[in-house]
Amino acid sequence: MKRKIAAIFAADIAGYSRLVAEDEEETLRRLASYREVVDDFIAKAGGRIFNTAGDAVLAEFPSAVDAVRCAIDIQESLRTRNMAYPPSRQMSFRIGITIGDVVERDGDLLGDGVNIAARLEGLAEVGGICVSRAVHEQVANKLSVQFADIGAQEVKNIPTPVHAYMVAMRREDGSYAKPQMKKAASKVAAAPVWMWPLVVAVVSIVGIVVTGFLYNAKLKQTARVAAPPAPTSAVPSANAAATSPAPTEVAKAPVTSPNAGAAMAPMPSPSASPVVGKFAADNVPFINERVRNFLAGDYSAAGDYKAFALNVGGFTGSALNQPNEEAARSMALEQCQKRADAAQSPRRCELYAVGNNVVYTHGKPPMPPQPWVRHDAMVERPFVSKDFPMVRDAGKVRLENMFVPAAKSRSVALGPGGQYFMVLGASSDEDAARRSLESCGAIAGVACLVVAIDDNFVVPIPTLFRITGFFNAASSASIVAEARGEVVRKLTDVMGWNAVAVGTAGRPGLGLKAADEQTAVNTALADCAKRDSDCHVIAIGPFTVGPIN
Secondary structure (H helix, E strand, O other): EEEEHHHEEEEOOOOOOHHHHHHHHHHHHHHHHHHHHHHHHHHOOOOOEEEEEEEEEEEEEEOOOHHHHHHHHHHHHHHHHHHHOOOOOOOOOOEEEHHHHHEEOOEEEEEHHHHHHHHHHHOOOOOOOOEHHHHHHHOOOOOOOOEEEEEOOOOOOOOEEEOOOOOOEEEOOOOOOOOOOOOOOOOOOOOHHHHHHHHHHHHHHHHHHHHHHHHHHHHHHHOOOOOOOOOOOOOOOOOOOOOOOOOOOOOOOOOOOEEEOOOOOOOOOOOOOOOEOOOOHOOOOOOHHHHHHHHHHHHHHHHOOEEEEOOOOOOEEEEOOOOHHHHHHHHHHHHHHHHHHHHOOOOOEEEEOOOOOEOOOOOOOOOOOOHHHHHHHOEEEOOOOHHHHOOOOOHHHHHHHOOOOOOOOOOEOOOOOOOEEEOOOOOHHHOOOOOOOOHOOOOOOOOEEEEEOOEEEEEEOOOOOEEEEEEOHHHHHOOOHHHHHHHHHHHHOOOEEEEEEEEEOOOEEEEEEEOOOHHHHHHHHHHHHOOOOOOOOOEOOEEEEOOOO
C-alpha cells in the first residue's frame, strides 16, 4: 500500500433511482452515453477513474485546478445534453471535490479523502459542484470561478465538520447562478430529562396496540390455504449463466450449453404482458439453436394452451398442452425459474410467449450492426484474462477460470459500462457472438462489442494506454463538433490499428491502417500537431484511452 496526497473527485446522478424506476432501459442507455462524456473529460484533464458503482464515479487528479476545471466542463456539457429532455427526465450529476491523504491499494484509493469527496458530492446542488476549503484555497486565484461559502458542514462518518464551498455555475446567457446557501449543520439538542417518562409511556401504549393488531391479523392469516405449486415437465433446454459481481451461475442440467456474464442492473419489471406480436422462433433472443429448433417444431405445432419463458442468461422453460392458459403460464415460469435458481442465477424468468402470441415487453435487445466480428490478423492476439478491458480483478479471475478452459465456440461481449457476458460451447463462432451480444445488450441497455472469440482478442487491446471506455467519434466531446463527421467517415471499415489524437482546440489527428499500436499513435499525434497544439491520444481502436498511471 502507498500513501499520497491527491485531488479526489466524486460524482453521481441526482435522483437516479427514480429515473430507473420510471424507465430503466432508457435510463441505462443515457447513463452509458453520459458516462462516455464524463470519462472523456476526466482522461483529457489527466485524471484517473479508480472506482465506479452504478451511477457513481470516483477519480483522482494530479491537482485541484485540473479537477475543478474538469468538473465544470462536465457539468456544462451535460447541461446542454439535458436540454433535449423534459425536466423530469433530465439526468444531472452532483460533484464533490477535495484534497486529501489517501491509500492506494491494487489501483483503488481508500481513506478520508475519498470519504469527504463523497460527502461533498451529497451537499452539491443538482448539476452543481461542491468543494472543500483546501480545494477553494488552491483554485480561487487560478480559475475565473465564483464560489459561495456554505460554512462548516457536519457530514456522516467524518468526525470534524467540513468547511465547504459551492461553485457558481454559468447560465445560458454567460452570467453565473448564485448557489443556494446551505446552513451549517448543528447538533440536535438532547431531550429534557422530564420528557423521558412521557416518551416511555407513549411507546408502551403504541406497542400494546400494534401487538393486538398483529395478533388479530395472524389469526386471519392462518385461515387461508395456499394453493399447491404447479407440477413441472421436461423442457429441452436451459442455458447456464454467470454474473459479476453476483454469484457464479453453474448449469446443473446436462442438456445445457453454459453461458456466463456480468450485469450492472437487472431487467425492468414486467408490465401486464400485452400482446406485442405473433410468435416466431427465429426472433427469440438469448437461446441456442437446439432450443430454437424445439420452438420451431414441437412448440409451434402444440395446442393453444402453451407458454414459453426465458431470462437474459438464456435459461428457458416451456409448457405444452395444458388444461388452460393460466396453468401454461405458471408451469413455464416455474420451470425456467427452477433452472435459473439451481444455477444460482440472480436473473428472474419472464414469459416470452403465451400460445402463439409474444408477450415479452422488453423487445429485442440492442445489437451492433453486422458483421459482429471482423477478423484482422494485424490486431488479433492471444486472449489473456488480465488484459481484458474495463473489468475489475474479480471479473478477470472469473474469465480465467471459466472462459479460458471452456470448449469452443466461445465468445465474450463487453458493454460501455464494464458489463460483460460470455457464451461457452456454442454451435459456432457466429452463434456464440450473437448470444453474447444479445445478453450483454439486454443487461447494458445499449449495443455491446465482441472482444474475444475462442483463444483470441478480436479487437485491438491497447498496451501503451489505459482503456477508459468506448469511443464514439460522432458524440465525442473531445473533438470539435465540425470535425466529428469527417473522423467518423475516415474510421469507417478501416482495418489495422487506428488512433485518434486531439489538441487544446479539439482538432483531431488520425493514425489509420497501422501495423502496430505505436505506429498508429505516432501518426495520430503527428497529424494532430499540423493543426493543433498540446496533442494527446484519446482513442485507440474502439476504446477511449488515458495515460497509464
